[in-house]
Amino acid sequence: MPIKWKSKILLFKIESVYGTDPTPTGAANAILATNIVFSPMEGQDVSRELELPWLAAQATIPAGLHCRMTFRVEMVPSGTPGVAPAWGPLLRACRAAQAIVADTSVAYNGISDNHESVCGHFWVGSTRYVMKGTRGNVVMRFTAQGIPYLEFNVVGLFSLPSEQARPTPTLTAFLKPDLVTNAKTTFELDSIPLVMRSFSLDLGNQVETRFLVGSEGVLITDAAETVAMQVEAVPLSTFDPYAAAANQDEVPIVITHGTVAGRTATLEIDGAQIQRPSGFENQQNILEWPLRAVPLPSAGNDQWVLTLT
Template sequence: MGLKNRRLLLAKVETTYGTDAAPTKVANAILCGSLEINPIEGDKVQRNLIRPYLGNSQDIQVTTYATASFEVELVGGGAAGTAPQYGGLLQGCGFSETVAAGVDVQYLPVSTGMKSLSLYFQADGIKHVLLGAMGSVSFDLVSAKLPTMKFTFTGLLGTITDSAIPTDPTYTAVIPVAVSTANTTPTTLHGYTPVLESLTLDMANDVKYRSLINDQRVIITDRKPKGSIKLDMPTLATKDFFTIAKNATLGTLAIQHGQTAGNIIVLDSAINGVGISGVKYADLDGIDQLAMDLSFVPVVGNDEIKLTIK
């Protein structure tokens, strides 16, 4: 009998696509929540047999892969220039990782040379292995809540075996801080510093599973980063978001969360790489707000969103 609350996720960047990188409980354990796995996904075909009696024809699984989704707290690496424990997950979502020792770690989207992951998921006593996994990620910052990243991965189905779940994984010791005035400053959108309720940035990677003769893999074929933001409505004289949206004017977004070295996270768009659309009225506590959709476009290429950990 397995217990729902006994779960473990390990993740490690692969050297060769689809070859097990053998993540360990010491170096590659992921502290996560809302962990779900679909161990056997894919297409089925029905045999559609004609017989002298009624009844179903057998379904045959013709493609097989697995998917996983989970949330990870958005925290630093514990010291400036130290990669966070979730750094490999970002690489599996089409980011590069550049470490400047003692300074910072930067993650930028790439269009070539994307990394794949080996994921081990343990549901108590059953171990699932996903190979060649690639996915997408979104960043959620909501006032008075902990900032999180939501990951979704698709991977080749490896083995499914009985295996005792390790009870002593090594998790990050960095504690997240709440999204708040004290912790989340400065924030700017199109040169304006808003009273911010929430911000979501979604890489919106197009992740495809391909199963052809002599080639089975998961690939990222495109990305269309998008987001949403809710903020207290300024006067038009202060910032006219209606005209910005109507004229399709591009601007810049920047937000910093955390004020202590080792637990500082900065999200930047490309300069003049953020569009605003779908401006709607909302309210919070009886105060007028604006809810707006964001789109992120490259300016020089592979610069739509930059995540800096320092």
Template sequence: MYTRRAVVLAKIETSYGTDADPTGEANAILTGRPSVKGLSDNLERNFVSPTLSPLAPCKAGHTVEVSFDVEARTGAEPGTPPEISPLLRACGFEETVVAGTSVAYKPVSDDFESATLYVFLDGICHKIRGCRGNMKFVGEVGKYGVYSFSMRGLYAEPVDLPLPSAAYSAVLPDLVESATLKMTPEGGSQYIPVISRIEFDLHNELFRRDDVTREDGVREIMISSRKTSGVIDPEMVPAAAKNYWSEFRNRVPNQVVFGYGAAGATDKITLTVPRAVYDEVNYQDRGPLLSIQLPFICQYNLGDDELIIVYR
């Protein structure tokens, strides 16, 4: 079996854990090499015997975790969801489509959707139902934007299946160049820093909901909380231009807007954090230049809007 011969399919479920039956023609996602891992509780049997040899443990609470990277690219036309739509929705985002214009994703706090993932590895297929998970976005200058997904779902043993035909989007990913970046402190003026990299991490906490009546004792993978964060690395400037240390000390929130892939005057992909508060400040070198590493927490604004992703 070849590591590069793999296909990932994803489709939103009509009800939790019900196989959505994704197909290669309609639900294929172009990914990096997927990693599939079986998870379980290891129940040690600490009982006495005439020897010091350990007894075989029991296993319980089986689930499956799959992770992979995906290029950040838009839908075929403005107002059409990107191919990663089912993954974003299964990570706790609500999708809002404005036909012919845009597709927006905002986090929710209830009625979470779930997805079925089929992961084909050359000759075997993992059919993973009830998937929910996490998303991280990285935008680095001169490279295309990348989403990293880590999804967890109900356990099922793989089956022997040939690779399906997969129809992938023909849209090319845009490079992180000619980007829009704005930082606006609360009560202050907009500032445009010089950066080389920006990250946004959803940081969902996943909870395994157990049930003695279910196979493997698992009823559901739930999203129980989130602590969305990010990192930005601006070049250091005089305090009169942008006083990062004062904003850190006084917990001053900044609105952070990052967009790139401009089509005319409009960015194709925009990520917005209404209230970003620095978690710490660290100097670092960027060649001969002094820069500053700013991890930040995406704070409560109006609720369920700490990170907004818009495709146009």
């Protein structure tokens, strides 16, 4: 019998000990994802460079084995203030700390040390692939008339896949999303409400695999957040991106999505340095600006905060 691609089951759970399988379950750790792309056995092929008495290919040894997965998750809070969303462990594995205020909020911000990791179990058919020690990068993306997404690119340690009993995933923690619309979303740049077409924050994590004697793992060794946005152009007396770039201005950016308690996500960047504008966009014969910005730290680890209320 052929294996159906739509038979996928994805689980992720926080590791208490790096690289040790915490045994995620379908009931507690299932992930509702879209656009899954999986590379199960990344690495290098080390040639043996044998001196043979004939013309022939060289035997190789697989080395530096790891796996990579990209996918999207709809950015919807849990529905209850102070309760972490089901996708929270994934954000934590992408260099984010989680802070919960009971009955009020869940907040995430980037951190420099003590990065957490997750273990993933991925089924296609009855074949299970295990990704231990997984860390990665994420892009938060908001597009008008579209679903807000968290776009993950994660890397984990390789394990030989095996045939295992399929779990039953419970996906009720993933609520239906609201589209990014005028009714559900607000956007401000430098405290000025602007008409926004798209916005993204890329955490810019530098994810490295290190396979050495005495230590193997996936590390986040550096990071450089970037913002990309496209807004409707306004008179320079309202907002001047050219002067802002020339003056190296650091301005606040706030995007809030959702209007109901338990379903509201607010992304705040207190000091985003405006970069040189790259040109114009003609959309429906309306001038729009594609703009770039770099979130900069103030006290440190405060470039951005995502608050769910």
